[in-house]
Amino acid sequence: MSRLVVQMQTSADGYVEAADPAVQWQLWDWGPDWPWDEELRRDFNETFRAVDRILLSRKMVEQGYIDHWARIAESHPDEPDFAFAGRVGDAEKIVFSTAEGGHFRWPRTRWAAGGLAETIARLKAGPGADLIAFGGTGFAAALAGAGVVDEYQFYVNSTAVGRGESLFRSVAGGLRLTLVRSKSYACGMVVNTYTPRGQTNP
Numbered sequence: 001m002s003r004l005v006v007q008m009q010t011s012a013d014g015y016v017e018a019a020d021p022a023v024q025w026q027l028w029d030w031g032p033d034w035p036w037d038e039e040l041r042r043d044f045n046e047t048f049r050a051v052d053r054i055l056l057s058r059k060m061v062e063q064g065y066i067d068h069w070a071r072i073a074e075s076h077p078d079e080p081d082f083a084f085a086g087r088v089g090d091a092e093k094i095v096f097s098t099a100e101g102g103h104f105r106w107p108r109t110r111w112a113a114g115g116l117a118e119t120i121a122r123l124k125a126g127p128g129a130d131l132i133a134f135g136g137t138g139f140a141a142a143l144a145g146a147g148v149v150d151e152y153q154f155y156v157n158s159t160a161v162g163r164g165e166s167l168f169r170s171v172a173g174g175l176r177l178t179l180v181r182s183k184s185y186a187c188g189m190v191v192n193t194y195t196p197r198g199q200t201n202p
Contacts, residue, residue, distance in 0.1 A: 002124045003150035004055070005132045006140050007047065008167060010154045015164030017137045025159040027189055030068070034081075037187040041081045047153065048084040051091065052128050055112075055120075055143075057135030058097035065134065066093065066106050094123070096139065120148045137165045145170030149196060152177070156190040 008016050011025050018025055028034055036044070056065060069088040076082035093109040096116060104110065112119045120143075123131060133143055143149050144167055152167075168175055177194035184190045 002053075002126075002128055003130045004120060004124065004143070004148055005047070005051065005130055005151045005153060006143055006149045006167075007132060007134070007153040008140055008155070010156050010167075011161045011164065012156060012158055013160040013162070014166065015161050016140070016167045017165035018161035019163035019165075020161070023159075023161050025157055025161050027157050027159075027187060035187055036189065037185050038081075040185040040187060040189055040191075043183070043191070045080070045084045047132070048087040051087075051130045051132045053092045053094060053123065053131045054088065055131055055133040055135065056093055056095050057139035058095055058099075060135045060139070061093075061095055061104075061109075066109065070106075092128075094119075096135070116142060117146045117148055120146075137167065140167050141165075141170045144168050144175070145172075147196075151180070152194045152196070154192045154194070156192060158188040158190075 009026050010016050011018065028036055034041070066088070069085045072082055073085035073089055076085065089108075091108065093106070094112050095104070095109065096112045096119075114122070120131075133140065133149075176197040178197050180193045180195055182190065182192045
């Protein structure tokens, strides 16, 4: 049985998206300047080695997620730090959308067949390693609300944003979490990994 991992960058005050888009709160915004330290880069790559399927929202794909990491993999072919970018290309990519449309130009990329919870249950029960989800706040919140996430990995940046969006905005009654591990890094990032214990009473 496979697991579904949701990996998100968060602010120090627990938001995954700042209310003010001008607030630069992420240590790394996925651009060419990568200020994470060597140990964090290594651990980040280790996460990708444990998965073989990536769940994406249509919005994430349209914003260039696949193309961006394909360019990074091509420009850093022999650098261990960027091995994860090659994994993005090699992994099967399953795209979720309320409206299917056309064929993808990328290999190993397909539309999800069926509803969110139904499709993920089928993927978990089928062959393969773990799944990891990327797709922005809306998609991650939908996964949390559907109760299909087995592990949350929060990359906590040392910046507070004051107001913003919560990953758990769609979870009625709250969600109890068990802290599996917490690790701080020289660059200032802290990675907290949780497994869900179940919803609290509303």
